[in-house]
Amino acid sequence: MLTNSDLVELTEFRRALHRRPEVSGEEAETAKTVVAALKAMCPAAIHTGLGGHGVAAIFDSGKVGPTVLFRAELDALPIEERNGAIAWPSEIPGNSHVCGHDGHMTMLLALGLMISRRPVAQGRVILMFQPAEEDGSGAKAVVADPAFDQLKPDWAFAIHNAPGSPFGVVSSRVGLMNCASLGLKVKLSGKTAHAADPQDGVSPALAVAKLIPALDDLGHGEGGPRNDAFRLVTITHANIGEPTFGIAPGHAEVFATLRTADDAGMESLETAARNIATSVADQYGLGVAFEIHDHFAASVNDADAYNVATRAMEAIGVPYGQESVPMRASEDFGVFGWRAKAAMLLLGSGEDHAALHNPDYDFHDDLIPIGSAIFERIARDLLGSA
Known part of the structure; x- marks a missing residue:
């Protein structure tokens, strides 16, 4: 159990993390x-450098039993913070913890405090501080790291704060929690010319004008993510040539974010997007190339893991439901579910709380004891207490 002194120190720790945000x-x-x-908690082992800068602390009972992993994220966002209401603003220009990962890390450290003081009776607890969640690369890199083979979790749990939902109320469900998504960069190449003689070159301008609505038409999110056929394409950026008046352009780029309700649907949507881009490029005599960025697998809650989490919340009086889930937004926690029974929980931070990724967002510190209590009860239910 956390004391008032613990909560004061944890809050200060969270705010110190907030001051020093580092991107993926x-x-x-x-x-x-x-x-x-973590070293002050004396875990059995601490692994560093997992999948980049990842950290895993192992609390080992020394007795045979399941391994239960709890995950938080290390990274911040490349967003300039604009929040005059806090006394702990980002000290790194252009970077900020406006998704709450500073709070998620602190909840995990609070769990470590409780486990260090009152060890589990069997098995192991792993506190996983994962890098590069925001670009979708971190969880895959951690799981692919040879050192992860020593962890081998049987269960995996994570909590993400959820602005817009009632404070302290958890949203979760069996099945899809977060959509699959993929950033597709379409690169069109032609030939520059003098703006007075555009016929001497091959301009991508008309191709871009045709490509943007064609990609957009691939999906508009009808039915929402609970519909297995859900598909959404969002154009996020486009540029043509150089910012000048004397040159007809010879190159262009279009950025599109693709979203689907499952990984199989993403394969189909990506293929369709590539085919359209290739067809349009051919029509206008352009070369075409593709790049993939920010590729997130769908995050899917296992039924057994969900049931463990809901029983834990019932035991400690945390209300829960299925409001606002599944989310269109993506989360790479689902990768841990490839090797373990996994469940993601969304912990409400208030209906009027600033939204994630807003420049005036800040984590609600009063979520620290709630989130860590959920984690601890899950650990006790699965592993007991010494």
Whole structure:
């Protein structure tokens, strides 16, 4: 159980993390800060450098039993914070913890405190601080790391704060929690020309004008993610040539984010998008190339893991339901479900709370004891107490 003194220290720790945000793949300082805090809890082992800057602390009972992994994220976002209401603003220009990963890390450390003081009776608890969640690469890199083979979780759980939902109320469900998504960059290549003689070149301008609505028409999100046929294409960026008046353009790029309710649907949607781009490029005599970015697998809750989590919440009086799930937004926690029974929980931070990724967002510190209590009860229910 956490004391008032614990909560004061944890809150200060969270705010210290908030001041020093590091984006995906650059979380070296954040990882060192987490490791220093973990060492004071004397876990059986601490693994570092997992899939980049990932950290895993193992609390081992020394007795045979399941391994239960709890995950938080290390990374922040490349968003300039604009929040004059807090006394702990980001000190790194252009970077900010406006998704709440600073709070998620702190909840995990709170769990570590409780497990260190009152060990589990069997099996192992793993606190996983994962890098690069925001671009979808981190969980895959962690699971692919040879060191992860030593962890081998049987169960995996994560909590993400959820602005817009009632404070302290959890949303979750069996099955899809977060959509699959993929960033597709379409690169069109032609030939520049003098703006006075555009016929001497091959411009991608008309191709881009045709490609954008054609991609958009592939899916508009009808029925929402509970519909297995859900498909959504969002054009996020486009550029043509150079910012000048004397040159007819010779190259262009279109960025599109694809979303589907499952991984199989993503394969189909990506193929359709590539085919359309290739057809349009051929029509206008252009070369075409593709790049994939921010590829997230669908996050799917296992029924057994969901039931473990709901029983834990019932035991400690945390209300829950299925409001606002599944989410259109993506989360790479689902990768841990490839090897373990996994469940993601969305913990409401208030109906009027600033939205995730807003420049004035800040994590609600009063969620720390709620989230860590859910985690602890899950661990006790699965592993008991010494």
